Amino acid sequence: MIQENRNQAWREELRKSMKTKERTDIPRVHMNELDPHYRAGNQEEVNRGLTAEQAVGESRRCLDCPNPACMEGCPVNINIPGFVKNIERGEFLEAARILKATSALPAVCGRVCPQEKQCELHCIYTQKLKKEPVAIGYLERFAADYEQKSGQISIPEIPHKNGIKVAAVGSGPAGLSFAGDMAKLGYSVTVFEALHEIGGVLKYGIPEFRLPNSVVDVEIESLKKMGVHFIKNCIVGKTISIQALEEDGFKGIFVGSGAGLPRFMNIPGENLIGVMSSNEYLTRVNLMDAANPESDTPVAKGKTVAVIGGGNTAMDSVRTALRLGAERAIIVYRRSEEEMPARIEEVKHAKEEGVEFMTLHNPIAYFGDEKGRVKTMRLQKMELGEPDASGRRSPVEIPGATEDITVDVVIVSVGVSPNPLVPQSVEGLKVSKWGTIEVNENMQSSIPMIFAGGDIVRGGATVILAMGDGRKAAAAMDEYLK
Amino acid sequence: MFCMNKIVSKENLSENVVKLEIEAPLIAKARKAGHFVIVKIGQKGERIPLTIAAADTEKGTITLVVQKVGVSSTRLCNLNVGDEITDLVGPLGKATHIENVGTVVCAGGGVGVAPLLPIVEAFKKAGNRVITVLAARTKELVILEEQMRQYSDEVIVMTDDGSYGKKGLVTEGIEEVIKREKVNLCVSIGPAVMMKFVSLLTKKYGIPTIVSLNTIMVDGTGMCGACRISVGGKTKFVCVDGPEFDAHQVDFDEMLLRLSAYKEEEKADHYKIQQ
Ligand SMILES: Cc1cc2nc3c(=O)[nH]c(=O)nc-3n(C[C@H](O)[C@H](O)[C@H](O)COP(=O)(O)OP(=O)(O)OC[C@H]3O[C@@H](n4cnc5c(N)ncnc54)[C@H](O)[C@@H]3O)c2cc1C
Ligand code: FES
Numbered sequence: 001m002i003q004e005n006r007n008q009a010w011r012e013e014l015r016k017s018m019k020t021k022e023r024t025d026i027p028r029v030h031m032n033e034l035d036p037h038y039r040a041g042n043q044e045e046v047n048r049g050l051t052a053e054q055a056v057g058e059s060r061r062c063l064d065c066p067n068p069a070c071m072e073g074c075p076v077n078i079n080i081p082g083f084v085k086n087i088e089r090g091e092f093l094e095a096a097r098i099l100k101a102t103s104a105l106p107a108v109c110g111r112v113c114p115q116e117k118q119c120e121l122h123c124i125y126t127q128k129l130k131k132e133p134v135a136i137g138y139l140e141r142f143a144a145d146y147e148q149k150s151g152q153i154s155i156p157e158i159p160h161k162n163g164i165k166v167a168a169v170g171s172g173p174a175g176l177s178f179a180g181d182m183a184k185l186g187y188s189v190t191v192f193e194a195l196h197e198i199g200g201v202l203k204y205g206i207p208e209f210r211l212p213n214s215v216v217d218v219e220i221e222s223l224k225k226m227g228v229h230f231i232k233n234c235i236v237g238k239t240i241s242i243q244a245l246e247e248d249g250f251k252g253i254f255v256g257s258g259a260g261l262p263r264f265m266n267i268p269g270e271n272l273i274g275v276m277s278s279n280e281y282l283t284r285v286n287l288m289d290a291a292n293p294e295s296d297t298p299v300a301k302g303k304t305v306a307v308i309g310g311g312n313t314a315m316d317s318v319r320t321a322l323r324l325g326a327e328r329a330i331i332v333y334r335r336s337e338e339e340m341p342a343r344i345e346e347v348k349h350a351k352e353e354g355v356e357f358m359t360l361h362n363p364i365a366y367f368g369d370e371k372g373r374v375k376t377m378r379l380q381k382m383e384l385g386e387p388d389a390s391g392r393r394s395p396v397e398i399p400g401a402t403e404d405i406t407v408d409v410v411i412v413s414v415g416v417s418p419n420p421l422v423p424q425s426v427e428g429l430k431v432s433k434w435g436t437i438e439v440n441e442n443m444q445s446s447i448p449m450i451f452a453g454g455d456i457v458r459g460g461a462t463v464i465l466a467m468g469d470g471r472k473a474a475a476a477m478d479e480y481l482k
Numbered sequence: 483m484f485c486m487n488k489i490v491s492k493e494n495l496s497e498n499v500v501k502l503e504i505e506a507p508l509i510a511k512a513r514k515a516g517h518f519v520i521v522k523i524g525q526k527g528e529r530i531p532l533t534i535a536a537a538d539t540e541k542g543t544i545t546l547v548v549q550k551v552g553v554s555s556t557r558l559c560n561l562n563v564g565d566e567i568t569d570l571v572g573p574l575g576k577a578t579h580i581e582n583v584g585t586v587v588c589a590g591g592g593v594g595v596a597p598l599l600p601i602v603e604a605f606k607k608a609g610n611r612v613i614t615v616l617a618a619r620t621k622e623l624v625i626l627e628e629q630m631r632q633y634s635d636e637v638i639v640m641t642d643d644g645s646y647g648k649k650g651l652v653t654e655g656i657e658e659v660i661k662r663e664k665v666n667l668c669v670s671i672g673p674a675v676m677m678k679f680v681s682l683l684t685k686k687y688g689i690p691t692i693v694s695l696n697t698i699m700v701d702g703t704g705m706c707g708a709c710r711i712s713v714g715g716k717t718k719f720v721c722v723d724g725p726e727f728d729a730h731q732v733d734f735d736e737m738l739l740r741l742s743a744y745k746e747e748e749k750a751d752h753y754k755i756q757q
Binding site: 194195196232233234235238239240241260261262264266270271272273274276277279280283284288289292294295296297298300371372419420421 | 508509512522524526527528529553554557568569570571572573574700701703704705706707708710711712717722736739740742743744
């Protein structure tokens, strides 16, 4: 299929229209960004996207390789050269269509995927030419945004409804992608969401300045137009049991309930006022709009805010703290910057905005004032030792080297565990020792009618993997129900 | 199957305490004594936890008893019959563990009396001797006495000013019972300070005690940790591990501090309501 597309006349012509040398001489495009000083004071999206001209220029860099390695780097095998070359010839809607054949949420993934570890890592520019890779993520976002703004979003034609009811538990990327695919196959789909908003982490976690809610809402609207039914404020396993859903006629259930349980470090003083999980902090600001004076929900605003961790969640928290007026916003991370799991772009943006990085530091205790509010944080200095099981060099303490820092808010962002609500409430559901739901290669659990995917299966993972799981589960459930 | 959380009846129990019956058939069916719900009023509202005081599965309603304390509870109390609650989710938390233990003293203060009611009922129905101690500042603030009498072998009312029942604190009422007869279990729900002192008292006498904690919450599903407290030196999330805990293991002083986390903001909010 992909080879066939590559052999189309227009594509061959396009390939020949420029010499390889001409293509590789083009420098990688720069994302248009808001000025760091300006943006650190508001929630506006930092990346502004590429203009059509920039996008076409960047797409010319792509060599349309016969064996596109970038696709191997993509967890869901998007036809990358296919969409990029359509951008080059100006067929932006067609580019979006190709993206959507594989990815249910290209506008989201174009913004939040760790491209530097996936497609762009495998790009021939990175691997062979030792140059900056084709900006695949920017181009993905460009095509998806173009379609969103065009007012010509293609709502897939829904075949005759087959009358079979299926449910998704959770409305994060996994649940939404599952719902979309099942609706396209003619099923009657109901999505149950515990919170009062649809979108999972895309809404309550990832901030507006990185992923505007409006981008997610467009996708949700499309699903609604396709007939997907959303029920908010309904916790499966609490409000309604899986058994009750079965009795109500649901023939298949997909669990995409995420990894919502925040981890703490269990060190002294962690329950002081002002110390909180990044989930709490981000939920207050993103879901509850706490920074808005109109909102009833409060949020702690500190002069000095320390965020513990080096992932995307930590970067989102520390940059949110700046936007809430922190004078000092510090990342405290126990390894070095190289080992940070956050997207490179988030680290870059955080630095530009004035975030301080204290790498090779690890908190060991917090101390409070007489009112129980955190006042000081004690940091242990670390150095890098031997690589551990994950291949990352593990940090070891430097004996006796500690430092006290005055803080008024501390945000703990050291990872999440799977949400236990569903696993606990379903008898006979096989769960791993980490609390994730066990599934086979078809995303099917130990109970045949229950499928699962996303963070509830993988622990904290990524949007694209969750999305891919949702789609895979939909295909497999369709087979199962046939 | 899913409806709009409409308020079907409203009653003022005292000046600041309102009883609301709300249409929520799924919650009514699923809830057990000890469960709570999260309520949010308006688009910009806050998510607050409220323990379910009663439920009627036939009518498909749940009953909440709310005291005006902060901006959100005041918003809720200001709603009327026919109004809809913007967001209502539950039942949350673990249900009370009910068994026949012998004699149970149930001690409630303030609006804590409301969530205590289904527990009193359940313990009675499980065959226990139930003695209920109700505490309030003054006569007008004593609530649900009639209903409590229905399921209790004895009801002792304590008021701070002696305007009704006996003059004194809830602990004095409990101690009177302990001195008089064998008590196998104590259940206490009320303001955090009250539960702290009840816990200290029963610890002295070695009587197992359960408290239902009302911490600050956001999601109520274990997602944020806003509700965390220390129990037996370990951090627990009240919304999923509780809300009921062994009182003698709870670090009440830490909990009291944590409850004051947003005091400043709450004061500012009062102006909002007045405007
Ligand atoms: C702050 C933050 C930043 C991130 N940044 C990135 C990034 O840049 N790039 C990236 O790829 N990934 C990122 N991630 C990770 C990514 O968001 C997750 O991997 C992804 O959202 C998982 O999708 P999901 O559908 O499995 O679960 P979720 O998005 O977690 O959605 C699960 C939903 O299920 C609901 N739910 C849970 N239990 C029940 C129940 N019993 N009944 C009904 N509903 C229920 C929850 O309320 C939630 O809405 C980030 C995560 C966070 C927290
Ligand atoms: S309220 Fe969020 S974890 Fe308990």
